[in-house]
Amino acid sequence: MPEEIIYLGFGSNLGDRQEFCDRAIALMNLLPLSRVTGVSSYYETEPVDPEGRLGESWFYNGVVRVESSLSPTRLLGILQETERALGREDTDRHGPRTIDFDILLFGQHCIDQPGLTVPHPRLHQRRFVLEPLVELDPALKHPTLHRSMSELLEAIQDPSRVNKLDIKPGSKYRSRLACSVPPLS
Ligand code: ADP
Ligand code: MG
Numbered sequence: 415m416p417e418e419i420i421y422l423g424f425g426s427n428l429g430d431r432q433e434f435c436d437r438a439i440a441l442m443n444l445l446p447l448s449r450v451t452g453v454s455s456y457y458e459t460e461p462v463d464p465e466g467r468l469g470e471s472w473f474y475n476g477v478v479r480v481e482s483s484l485s486p487t488r489l490l491g492i493l494q495e496t497e498r499a500l501g502r503e504d505t506d507r508h509g510p511r512t513i514d515f516d517i518l519l520f521g522q523h524c525i526d527q528p529g530l531t532v533p534h535p536r537l538h539q540r541r542f543v544l545e546p547l548v549e550l551d552p553a554l555k556h557p558t559l560h561r562s563m564s565e566l567l568e569a570i571q572d573p574s575r576v577n578k579l580d581i582k583p584g585s586k587y588r589s590r591l592a593c594s595v596p597p598l599s
Contacts, residue, residue, distance in 0.1 A: 418521035419451075420480045420489070421550070423534070423543050427461065428510040431474040432581065434500055438513050439584040441496050442478050445489075452479035453583045454546035460574040462540060469510040475576075476583060477518065477546035486520050490530055493517070518543060522557040533557060541572040549578075 422442065426434040435456060443450050454476045461468040482489065493515040500513040518534045525532040537543050538559060544567040547554065552564040559566065 415483045415485050417481055417483050420482055420520050421518040422478045423516040423518050425473045425475040425514045426512055427471045427473040428512045434513045435474050436584050436586040440587040447484050448480050448482035450478055451481050452550045454549045456579045456583055457542060457545055457576050458579055459542035459576045462574050467508045475542040477550055479550055486525055524557055538566045541570055541574055541576045545576050
């Protein structure tokens with residue numbers, strides 16, 4: 415696959431939300447055939463959930479930009495494995511979640527296959543997605559709506575509250591050494 419610029423949304427509203435988001439970012443840095451080239455701030459966001467299944471607890475949300483040669487299906491499979499590894503329960507997919515990943519944009523591709531729709535169909539309706547996307551790339555164009563992320567944010571109707579947090583994303587794991595060679599004696 416040729417390399418593409420991919421935007422991944424992540425969110426957590428269960429347990430230590432900062433810890434889960436930091437771990438999610440650390441794991442995104444380990445994706446094969448990929449490199450993370452941008453991470454938004456964390457945003458604390460009101461659950462957007464007309465049916466009330468997500469619970470009362472506010473989310474931490476953010477967006478990661480990844481340059482990758484993975485196929486969309488392979489990437490989705492790895493994200494779903496990572497969700498499970500971080501303790502997301504499949505039994506209640508719509509309930510509160512330790513971590514949720516969404517493929518928001520995959521280059522300018524439009525994908526419509528069972529289990530994968532890109533651009534993410536609710537991207538342009540969600541303040542908690544557009545605010546971090548605008549922070550990363552305000553001029554980025556939506557492949558089918560043909561408007562930039564900042565234009566989409568200006569036009570949004572979503573009344574839910576989204577507060578940018580003043581903490582460094584990924585800070586709990588960033589400085590950990592992956593591996594070191596013992597000194598020669
Ligand atoms: P949401 O993120 O809207 O709360 P879930 O994470 O519970 O929804 O839903 C995950 C399901 O959505 C998975 O079965 C996955 O196959 C499907 N899906 C469709 N398009 C995408 C996408 N662009 N990114 C992530 N999951 C997607
Ligand atoms: Mg999801």
